[in-house]
Amino acid sequence: MAQNHLQKGIASPFLFTPRPHTHPTLQSLRAALREITARIESGGTPAALGPFVIGLTGVLTGIRTGNVSQGFLDILKELPIEKVAVKDLHALVTNKDTSLNKIYLVHAMHEDYFVRSDGQPFDRTHYYANPQSYRSTFCETIAPYLTLFLNGTGWSTSFPRLMTNEQLSVALDRARVLGGARFTNIGDISCDIEGGLQFLTRATTLCDPFYQITAPPLPGTSASSCQALPPVQMMSVDILPASLPADASHHFSKVLFPYVESLVRHYQTGTSEGDAYMDALQRATIAEGGRLLAKHRWLQGNVDAFYAVSRSGSTGQGLGEVKDVKPAAKVVKGTGPVKKRNVLMLGSGMVAGPAVEEIAKRADVQLVVAGNSLQELEKLKQEYLNIQYRVIDMADQAAISGLVAESDVVISLLPAPFHPNVAKMCIKHRKHLVTASYISKDMEHLHDSAVKADVLLLNEIGLDPGIDHCSAIDLISNLRAQKKEILSFTSFCGGLPAPEVEHTPLRYKFSWNPKGVLLAALNPAKFKLNNVIFNISEENLLKKAFRDVPVTDKFDLEGLPNRNSLVYVDQYGIESARTVLRGTLRYPGFASLMQSFRALGFLDPKHKIYLDSWHSYVRTCLTSQLATNVDTKATTAAIASIVLPDKIPELHDALEWLGLLPAPGYHSSAMPPLPAGPLPALDIFAYLLAHKLAYKPHERDMVVLSHELVTQRLHGAREREVHTSSLITYGTPRASAMARTVGIPVGIAALRVLDGTIGVRGVQGPTDASVYRPVLNGLEELGLGMTETTRVLGAGRTLEQTLGDNIYSEHRS
Numbered sequence: 001m002a003q004n005h006l007q008k009g010i011a012s013p014f015l016f017t018p019r020p021h022t023h024p025t026l027q028s029l030r031a032a033l034r035e036i037t038a039r040i041e042s043g044g045t046p047a048a049l050g051p052f053v054i055g056l057t058g059v060l061t062g063i064r065t066g067n068v069s070q071g072f073l074d075i076l077k078e079l080p081i082e083k084v085a086v087k088d089l090h091a092l093v094t095n096k097d098t099s100l101n102k103i104y105l106v107h108a109m110h111e112d113y114f115v116r117s118d119g120q121p122f123d124r125t126h127y128y129a130n131p132q133s134y135r136s137t138f139c140e141t142i143a144p145y146l147t148l149f150l151n152g153t154g155w156s157t158s159f160p161r162l163m164t165n166e167q168l169s170v171a172l173d174r175a176r177v178l179g180g181a182r183f184t185n186i187g188d189i190s191c192d193i194e195g196g197l198q199f200l201t202r203a204t205t206l207c208d209p210f211y212q213i214t215a216p217p218l219p220g221t222s223a224s225s226c227q228a229l230p231p232v233q234m235m236s237v238d239i240l241p242a243s244l245p246a247d248a249s250h251h252f253s254k255v256l257f258p259y260v261e262s263l264v265r266h267y268q269t270g271t272s273e274g275d276a277y278m279d280a281l282q283r284a285t286i287a288e289g290g291r292l293l294a295k296h297r298w299l300q301g302n303v304d305a306f307y308a309v310s311r312s313g314s315t316g317q318g319l320g321e322v323k324d325v326k327p328a329a330k331v332v333k334g335t336g337p338v339k340k341r342n343v344l345m346l347g348s349g350m351v352a353g354p355a356v357e358e359i360a361k362r363a364d365v366q367l368v369v370a371g372n373s374l375q376e377l378e379k380l381k382q383e384y385l386n387i388q389y390r391v392i393d394m395a396d397q398a399a400i401s402g403l404v405a406e407s408d409v410v411i412s413l414l415p416a417p418f419h420p421n422v423a424k425m426c427i428k429h430r431k432h433l434v435t436a437s438y439i440s441k442d443m444e445h446l447h448d449s450a451v452k453a454d455v456l457l458l459n460e461i462g463l464d465p466g467i468d469h470c471s472a473i474d475l476i477s478n479l480r481a482q483k484k485e486i487l488s489f490t491s492f493c494g495g496l497p498a499p500e501v502e503h504t505p506l507r508y509k510f511s512w513n514p515k516g517v518l519l520a521a522l523n524p525a526k527f528k529l530n531n532v533i534f535n536i537s538e539e540n541l542l543k544k545a546f547r548d549v550p551v552t553d554k555f556d557l558e559g560l561p562n563r564n565s566l567v568y569v570d571q572y573g574i575e576s577a578r579t580v581l582r583g584t585l586r587y588p589g590f591a592s593l594m595q596s597f598r599a600l601g602f603l604d605p606k607h608k609i610y611l612d613s614w615h616s617y618v619r620t621c622l623t624s625q626l627a628t629n630v631d632t633k634a635t636t637a638a639i640a641s642i643v644l645p646d647k648i649p650e651l652h653d654a655l656e657w658l659g660l661l662p663a664p665g666y667h668s669s670a671m672p673p674l675p676a677g678p679l680p681a682l683d684i685f686a687y688l689l690a691h692k693l694a695y696k697p698h699e700r701d702m703v704v705l706s707h708e709l710v711t712q713r714l715h716g717a718r719e720r721e722v723h724t725s726s727l728i729t730y731g732t733p734r735a736s737a738m739a740r741t742v743g744i745p746v747g748i749a750a751l752r753v754l755d756g757t758i759g760v761r762g763v764q765g766p767t768d769a770s771v772y773r774p775v776l777n778g779l780e781e782l783g784l785g786m787t788e789t790t791r792v793l794g795a796g797r798t799l800e801q802t803l804g805d806n807i808y809s810e811h812r813s
Contacts, residue, residue, distance in 0.1 A: 001148055001185040004210075004233045008181055010048045013039040020243040021206075029244075033078035041080050044100035050180035051098040053089070053145055056107045057162065058152035068152035068189050069107070079103045086112045089145040093178055106142065113138040114160065125374060128391035129399060131159040139167035143183050144174035151188045155196035156388050158406070162196040169215040172229045184230050191238040203238040210235050279734070283361065294777050295361055295748070298755050340366040340386070341754055344403050346394070346422060347413030348376040350512050351436070351462070351742040354735050355411065358747025358778075360384040365754065370403055394418060397425075405429045409754045411746060412437075415513070419443060419459075427453045434750045436462025436742050438563070439763060447763040456758060460765040461749045462742035463703065464493040464562075464584070467727070467779065469571075469765060470745070470772035471786045472707050475725050476572055477769075479711055486574040487720070488710035488800045492551055492559050494585025495738040497695070498702045498730055499555050505654035506594065507587035509693045511701040511731070511738035515686040518603055520584065521594055525561035527581040530804050536561055542598060545591035546583065550802055551706035552728065559583040560591060571767055579800050585704055589650070596651040599642045601625030602685045608678040614671050614688075618660050621681050658692055700731035703741050705786075708799045720793035725786045741784065748778040 002014035013036050023029045045052040054076065058069020082102045084092055089106060092098055111122040114134045127134055143149065143163065155161065163171065175182035190196060191203050199213055212231040241248040262277035272278035286296045292303070343359055345352065348371030359367050363386065370390040371377055377389035392399050394414060404410055404425045412422045412435045419435050420442040426433040427449050439459045450457050460466055468491055476486060497509045510517065525536040536544050541560060549559040565582040569575055597603060601621035609620045622630040622638045630638045643651060656663035659671050672691040675684055695701060706726040712718050731737040749771060752758050758770045766772045779785055 001233070004185055005046075005049065005181060010046050010181070012046050012049065012052075013043070024246065026244055026247045030075075030078050033075070037078060037080050040103065041101050045103070047100065048180070049147060050178070051093055051095075051100065051104055052102075052147050053084075053093065053104045053106065053182075055142055055146035055149045056105065056152065057150075058107070072150055072152055072189075073107075076103075076105060081105045083107065086142055089142065093145045093180075093182075106146075108138070108142050113142055113162075125391045128374070128389070129393060129396070134160050136160050136162055136167070139163050139171040140174065143167075143171035144178055146183050147180065147185070149183060149186045151186065151190055151197060153196060154190050155192045161198055164198045165216050168199050168232070169217065169229060172215050172232070176229065181230070183232070185233050185235075187235045189236075189240065191236050199232070200234060200236055202236070204234070204236050206237060206239065206243050209237050276733070279732075283357070294774065294781060295358070295751070298362070298364070298751075340364055341408045342406060343367045343409050343411065343750060343754060344407035345369045345411040345413065346400065346403075346418075347371055347411075348373055348380055348389075349413060350736070351739040352376070352380060352413055354740045354743030355413070355747040355750075356380050356384070356387065356743075357735075358744050359750060360387055362386075362751060365751070368403065368407070370400070397421070401425045401428070404431055407431055409434065409750050411435070411750050413746070415516070416440060420446065423450070423457050426450075426457065427455050430455055432456045432458070432753045434458045434461060434746060434753060436460070436466055436746050438465055439765060443763055451762040454761060456753060456761050457763045458749060458753065458758070458766070458771065459763065461745050461771070461775070463495070463738065463745070464705070466745050466766065467741055467775070467784075468493050468582075468705055468707075469767070470775050471705070471725055471727075472568075473572060473767055473772055474776055475707060475709065475723065475786075475788070476574065479709065479723065480573070483714045484711040484721075485714050486572075486577050486709055486711055488579040488798070489572065489574050489577050489707070490579060490581045490583075490709075490799045490803070491705075491707045492549055492557075492583045492585050492799075493562075493705045494557070494559075494703070495741075496585065496587060496702050496704065498700045501695075501699045501701075504693055505650070505657050506590055506693065508590055509695050509699070509701065510690055511695065511736040512742070513686075514690045514693070515683065518682055518686055518689075519605065521560075521598065522603060522605070523563050525563055525565075527561050527565040528577075529579050529581060529800070531578045533566070534561075542591045542595035545586075546803055547588070548802060549583065549585060550797075550799065551585070551704065551708075551726065554728075556588050557585050557704070558588045558591060559585050571765070579710075581803070592647060593650060593654055596643050596647050596654075597685070599625075600639065601681055604681040605683075606680060608680055609684070610678040611674050611684065614659055614674065615662060617681075617684065617688075618655060624681065658688065660688075695731075695736070701736045701738055702728065702730050703737040704728050705741075710793060710798060710800065721790055722793055722795075722798055723788065723790050725788045727784065727786050729784055740782075744779060744782060744784065745775045748775050 002012050002017060005012055006015065016032070016036055016039070018029060018032050020029060023032065056069060056072050058072060080102050082104055084104050084106050086106055086108055092104060110124070110127065113136050114122055114127060115137050116122060117133050117135065151162065153162065171183050186197070188197055188200050193200060193202060201213065202211070204211060210233050212233050214231050215229045237243070259277045259281055262272070262275050263281060266272045266275070266278050285293060287293065292299060341364060343365055345355065345367060348369055352369065356367065356369060359365055365386060367387045368390060369377055369380055369387060370392045372392065372394060374391050377391060381387050381389050390403065394400065400422070404422070409432045410422065410426055412419050412433060414422070416437040419437055420440065423433050423443060423446050427446065430453050432455055435458070437459060443457065443459065446457060460469055472491060479486065495511055497507070501509065521542055522538050523541065524538045525541055527534055544561070546559040549557045551557065560583055562582045562584045565580050568582065569577070569580055574580060600618065601624055604621070604624065607624050609624060611617055611620065619630045619632060619635045622635065625642070626638060639651070640648065652661070655661040672688065675687065706724065709723045710720060711723060712720045729737050729741065749766070752771065752774050758768065760768050760770070766775065776785070
């Protein structure tokens with residue numbers, strides 16, 4: 001900048017600014033800047049430049065001041081800086097009495113230069129959800145006043161540019177009136193080529209850091225009119241850390257060293273449990289033992305092409321000799337740059353993190369996460385370079401449709417009722433969809449339309465449903481290949497607090513949507529046990545819990561039948577099985593207490609109630625449930641009229657613990673704020689439980705999944721065997737067990753769809769081998785593989801026998 005000014009005949013103190021490589025350390029560079037400060041404070045900046053104004057932008061990925069802008073501010077503090085607001089720029093620059101013994105700094109935020117087309121004030125959430133509704137006024141309100149502009153804000157497609165080519169001409173035309181060689185020097189640290197600054201045409205190097213551009217003609221004028229506009233000098237070095245090699249090396253080596261130390265320790269001891277650095281290294285591993293890991297096998301075509309050229313005719317060892325891995329059907333061949341493909345994830349809730357991590361491992365994928373919580377989105381984005389986010393109202397169909405149209409594959413982690421509408425958008429734009437939810441009737445109706453559009457709507461690929469299907473189908477397929485007939489199939493799955501977590505009345509805490517847990521208690525169920533079909537109405541589901549489900553000897557569990565188990569008879573091909581039963585696992589006592597809550601009306605999803613205090617919730621629900629007014633004095637009697645006497649003590653304790661009944665030591669501060677308006681009783685209860693039964697930072701959750709199959713050989717000695725396939729896994733400091741077991745399969749499946757290796761179309765579950773086998777392989781690599789055992793029938797009781805003996809008479813339809 002100082003040299004550029006010198007060419008205009010203006011010498012400034014900044015001529016003494018050293019090039020970074022001329023000093024050994026950052027500290028000595030700081031000292032040099034302080035010498036310049038002394039010159040400015042004593043002699044001022046040149047009058048020909050007028051007040052010296054540095055403009056800074058640096059709102060990165062939704063964070064108020066990102067790393068780049070913090071770096072700017074950290075260095076500029078060595079100068080005699082006085083901060084000014086955008087609104088004061090005009091008065092500052094045009095006032096002849098403005099002091100020249102200072103450097104003026106304006107740090108511009110989005111709200112300073114992005115204007116809504118409807119005239120409403122800037123709204124950060126609205127901006128990220130509707131970027132097309134904004135335009136930049138930077139060229140008018142800020143740029144003309146800047147002596148030096150330092151751009152540290154990134155830019156993404158579909159968002160408004162900070163400045164277009166035409167706006168550069170506008171800025172220079174206005175700056176010319178003000179004088180002082182304004183807006184003729186720009187340092188763009190973002191290096192977004194033709195991005196936020198459309199006129200940034202290339203990156204520069206440390207040896208040749210600057211180039212000049214000429215602004216295009218002003219709108220409505222001839223090219224000759226631009227001759228009066230000065231050229232603009234651009235600096236856009238994209239390897240700036242290399243200009244401070246010692247400091248950069250010290251910093252990076254300090255950050256890297258713990259990983260190296262963990263790696264050495266791992267090879268010395270052979271263990272890495274609980275080591276966050278080794279966990280990170282394992283996530284970053286691309287190849288091991290000369291073979292690409294499953295999640296990176298899409299690179300195989302590029303690897304083969306490289307070795308075909310560089311090792312023509314060689315039989316040496318290495319990745320080029322991997323022949324047993326089939327490249328993905330639509331992998332990009334060759335050794336050139338890989339064009340990124342777009343994945344859209346709708347929803348940023350409790351299970352999104354592991355799915356984001358799984359997808360973000362792929363350098364050829366650009367992931368956009370859309371949700372209504374800026375806090376959740378920023379947390380998901382902060383670790384990865386290939387993730388963008390959009391804050392969006394999920395009721396805004398037009399905005400969602402626009403995002404779907406820009407994607408190659410869509411993942412929906414929204415509540416299940418949203419999926420059919422998303423699926424319709426995917427069909428319209430011919431995009432594939434992946435969800436973790438059960439296939440609803442509304443989704444089923446879209447099958448023919450999806451097939452016609454050559455679109456896959458893949459559902460039931462989380463945990464339950466998801467991993468349970470994948471592992472069950474895989475096991476059944478293997479047994480069938482061994483000529484074995486399936487006589488009995490029982491499967492139970494549940495997400496629970498780990499055994500060491502402090503007990504709550506429900507012996508439960510929430511690692512996923514509390515409303516989903518409560519709604520699951522309202523589903524009817526159907527299953528077959530010992531050739532008898534049982535139908536359980538939604539009114540009786542909680543009353544008909546399986547009191548003992550011995551899937552492990554480590555802790556006691558009860559179970560609830562899970563929806564209609566018989567729909568899987570055809571899917572699994574087990575028509576001859578005498579028992580087909582799928583269930584949900586809970587700790588003993590859950591169903592009994594939840595039934596009492598149901599009796600009080602806490603699980604009513606329809607009738608809205610209004611609370612004036614949390615202590616009014618019980619009697620308000622009772623009033624709705626009994627269709628008669630229940631006042632405070634009548635609450636106890638009303639409870640006794642609808643809850644069995646032996647259940648009342650545990651119910652009373654639970655209501656006190658939840659803060660719904662007055663109790664010694666009760667503090668209103670322990671309760672969440674009251675809902676602002678009327679809501680269904682179930683929604684209010686879910687909101688309260690989410691607050692009261694949230695996991696504490698030191699607590700971990702657990703997922704338990706277990707299948708038991710009884711088989712006999714079709715031919716020869718018809719011996720009978722009991723096969724089990726089970727998984728018990730715990731949450732980590734990074735993610736809950738529930739989030740991992742739901743999110744990871746979703747991520748793996750989405751990448752398989754993206755790679756074009758899944759040929760089925762229409763509305764599908766994970767029943768095709770091209771879906772479930774890669775998912776199981778990926779889970780195995782991440783320590784989430786199923787453990788299988790086999791024993792001869794008679795060597796211990798089966799789960800089928802236990803369930804039949806304990807509850808047969810209660811469940812007979």
